[in-house]
Amino acid sequence: YIIVIDKGYGLLSMSTERIKTGTAYSILSDYVKSQNPENKLFIVHRLDRDTSGLMMFAKSKGIQEQLQHNWHNIVLERKYVAVVEGVMEQPEGMVRSYLTENAAFQVYSTDNPDEGQLAITRYKVLGGNSRFSLVELDLETGRKNQIRVHMHDLGHSIIGDRKYGAHGSPLGRVALHAVKLRFAHPVTRREMNFETPIPARFLSITSGANRINTAEK
Template sequence: MSQNRRNAKPTRSGTLNFKVNEPSELLAFLLQKMEGRSRNSVKSILTRGQVKVDDHIETKHNYPLQPGQVVSVLKNKVAVKESTLIGMKILFEDNSIIVIEKDAGLLSIATETEKKNTALHQLMDYVKRRDPRNRVFVVHRLDKETSGVMMFAKSEKVKRKLQDNWKELVQERTYVALVEGELKKPEGTVKSWLKESKTHKMYSVQDKDGQFAITHFRKIQSNKQFSLVEVNLETGRKNQIRVHLSDIGYPIVGDKKYGAKTNEIGRLGLHAKILSFHHPVTGQLMLFKSDMPKSFLTKSR
């Protein structure tokens, strides 16, 4: 066994963890650590979304690594094909719903350019292994670069009930955001009507010509450069948090689309921390939490 493989720390889930000791690019680092694999094999592992840097999935070959970071790699391709969910884990499942914790970097659903490396596609494969007739349905979405709690339905009927009664069934949707700048107000509320441009960018208008959106925020901690903010959604519009925080002058870290100038954590600084709702069949109040990424805390201290 090579020195590199001995330095890797395998976990129970079949993941190899490598500590970064000096600056490097991701592909070069992996080729060094996984010297038993061909260059094409390592590239495939990256492309499939099997590599995490700290708390997010990373597929870019030239992603810059810094000392102290941890690179995690799924142990083998067989595990992917058989049972492993990449970039996500199941928090709860019954006959009606599946609740997952999604990593940053994983699409919720397919796009024109990516069909398979999505939460929906993986869950569909997962339920079909038990019974080919099983299905999974999208209830709501998280942006690709947003991590945290997300729910899917296991039937069309349950999906419709959740979507048609979303405001009544969902009791809490709380996010944490790492934003640029030192937030002056301890808390506040942003209200606007949101519209979408031809380039698919959301923006605020004040003339009621759009979808009404309400975002509540509370400062957790801050320094001169960054603030950690808890965000509670009263409405669930596309890119709502990203637009509203940018509107008040504090764009989310890594969100170049909405005015961010920095990306020191290598991902979008937005995480779905809490999802609480009444079960669509039993009526039971359920609450799911996902720990905020450590990088959010360290950058805002």
């Protein structure tokens, strides 16, 4: 009924007007058709090109619609990890705003509920050093570019994310990874829990947290 993949960064979730092949969708579609030419594939949700991690597909139109229409009831937990610039002021917290988009496709926050869609992101600092912080992010809503905008709003843009204020790209990518996806199976109702490791480069660039914490104590 469903397929969950661990998408690599730099890989488009689906085709665009310019790029039709070599996407997560086209690669996986070729895979299911190699098993049976009648097999089809349907995208349930997307990850940005430079975001890696867990992504779900449906194997029928009916399952896709069921997942999308009941997304907030079916999905029990979605967590990401990111490396952000600087030292976070608070060890954990929440960002709440309304997200809207301008003509240049730039998403931004507003306090006016009539201008955008409600977006809520909870965050928790996992570690870091004097330059970067490793942050776990729990989505209560799933708006376009939500995490990227909210980290920018806090003054700690995700490294490599120049579109939303990052000053540099020390890893040569946007350091955002979908690390956990927990949901109720749309048919069996059984709880499904998928996790993927935090990228090793995220951990190496934020190393030194223990030394900082020890010094503070």
